[in-house]
Amino acid sequence: MNIKAILPENIRDLKPYVAGKTIDEVKNQYQLNTISKLASNENRLGCSPLVKDAVLEALKQIQDYPDPLAGKLRKALAKRNGVDDSEVLLAAGSESIISILCRTFFKNDENAVTANATFVGFFVQAGVRGVRLKKVPVTESYKFDTDAILQAIDDQTKMVYIANPNNPTGTYLNRDEYRKLVDGIPENVLLIADEAYYEYAKDTDDYLPALEHRRDNVIILRTFSKAYGLAGFRIGYAIAHPDLIREMMKTKLTFEPTAPAQAAALAALGDDDFLEKSLDLVKKGRDQLYTLFDDNGVTYEASISNSVMMILDSEKEAIDFTQGMLEKGVILRRINAFGLPECVRITIGTPAEMEHFKESFKQVYGSIRNH
Numbered sequence: 001m002n003i004k005a006i007l008p009e010n011i012r013d014l015k016p017y018v019a020g021k022t023i024d025e026v027k028n029q030y031q032l033n034t035i036s037k038l039a040s041n042e043n044r045l046g047c048s049p050l051v052k053d054a055v056l057e058a059l060k061q062i063q064d065y066p067d068p069l070a071g072k073l074r075k076a077l078a079k080r081n082g083v084d085d086s087e088v089l090l091a092a093g094s095e096s097i098i099s100i101l102c103r104t105f106f107k108n109d110e111n112a113v114t115a116n117a118t119f120v121g122f123f124v125q126a127g128v129r130g131v132r133l134k135k136v137p138v139t140e141s142y143k144f145d146t147d148a149i150l151q152a153i154d155d156q157t158k159m160v161y162i163a164n165p166n167n168p169t170g171t172y173l174n175r176d177e178y179r180k181l182v183d184g185i186p187e188n189v190l191l192i193a194d195e196a197y198y199e200y201a202k203d204t205d206d207y208l209p210a211l212e213h214r215r216d217n218v219i220i221l222r223t224f225s226k227a228y229g230l231a232g233f234r235i236g237y238a239i240a241h242p243d244l245i246r247e248m249m250k251t252k253l254t255f256e257p258t259a260p261a262q263a264a265a266l267a268a269l270g271d272d273d274f275l276e277k278s279l280d281l282v283k284k285g286r287d288q289l290y291t292l293f294d295d296n297g298v299t300y301e302a303s304i305s306n307s308v309m310m311i312l313d314s315e316k317e318a319i320d321f322t323q324g325m326l327e328k329g330v331i332l333r334r335i336n337a338f339g340l341p342e343c344v345r346i347t348i349g350t351p352a353e354m355e356h357f358k359e360s361f362k363q364v365y366g367s368i369r370n371h
């Protein structure tokens with residue numbers, strides 16, 4: 001069999017996802033007892049204690065297909081966000097919704113405009129659909145360049161994708177920048193406002209959630225994977241005009257998300273105490289990290305999400321730092337795949353994990369800087 005001859009070119013050109021190392025792999029490889037996994041922007045506190053019972057209850061009916069509309073959860077999310085049920089769609093994570101968007105809206109030869117340093121899931125799903133990406137460089141302060149994005153839109157542009165706050169940079173478009181972007185996008189071009197980190201960002205003074213400046217062509221993405229701590233369940237949602245949601249429903253896999261995932265999300269949504277604890281952990285952890293970095297002359301970007309991006313002098317330094325920290329049991333994420341080879345992303349962890357980071361940092365950072 002000639003696999004190259006079988007495959008369409010756009011699939012051949014895709015690179016397989018390279019997963020970070022698991023906790024067990026690092027434990028075994030470096031003979032360590034304590035591992036701090038600060039690599040994947042997960043919630044290091046876990047998830048709400050209410051989730052377990054809700055999932056056990058859902059398991060009693062695991063032989064049945066789930067509700068394809070996720071009706072109960074959809075209603076709860078609509079109420080919480082002040083929108084109609086018909087404006088909400090649930091799917092197996094916001095990455096699945098990105099895939100739905102690519103399947104639903106692109107005609108042949110249409111393109112998407114985004115940044116060079118943003119969530120790679122969008123690059124991948126666009127690639128699967130064979131969509132040409134027009135990637136605009138981020139600004140010097142690692143933000144989406146709104147003017148350049150608007151200029152890059154042409155007659156063949158179907159979609160603009162931004163993550164606000166952005167991953168991996170943790171930066172965001174402020175009120176004026178976001179308004180300018182939305183208002184400058186033609187009405188037949190869709191703006192995907194990916195708000196995976198919305199919960200962490202929502203109380204920032206000059207952050208404008210897309211829901212507060214709505215347009216019919218804007219599709220908002222949210223997820224239960226981050227602040228709600230349910231990444232393993234795969235569940236996220238979109239909020240958009242009912243006409244858009246109706247079309248997306250046609251291409252969604254009928255029975256995603258699973259029934260236990262729907263039950264988990266509904267329970268998580270009802271636990272504001274856990275959510276507040278998660279947000280508080282991240283806020284305190286970020287401040288500690290800034291202090292450590294300021295004291296040691298490290299360049300970084302201030303973040304309003306659950307991670308902070310360190311900016312090193314070169315790709316080599318980023319490789320050496322990440323490897324040195326791994327050998328101490330601290331798993332971090334190099335973000336070369338996101339277009340920033342000299343940067344390293346640190347997910348905010350529990351106080352014990354942040355202490356582990358700090359102690360390891362003191363040994364590793366000094367040694368890589370001296371070489």
Ligand SMILES: Cc1ncc(COP(=O)(O)O)c(C=O)c1O
Pocket residue numbers: 040041092093094095096119121163166167194196222223224225231234235236
């Ligand atoms: C900006 C952004 N969007 C979407 C996702 C994917 O989230 P989900 O787990 O809901 O697929 C991530 C995950 O890292 C992300 O950073």
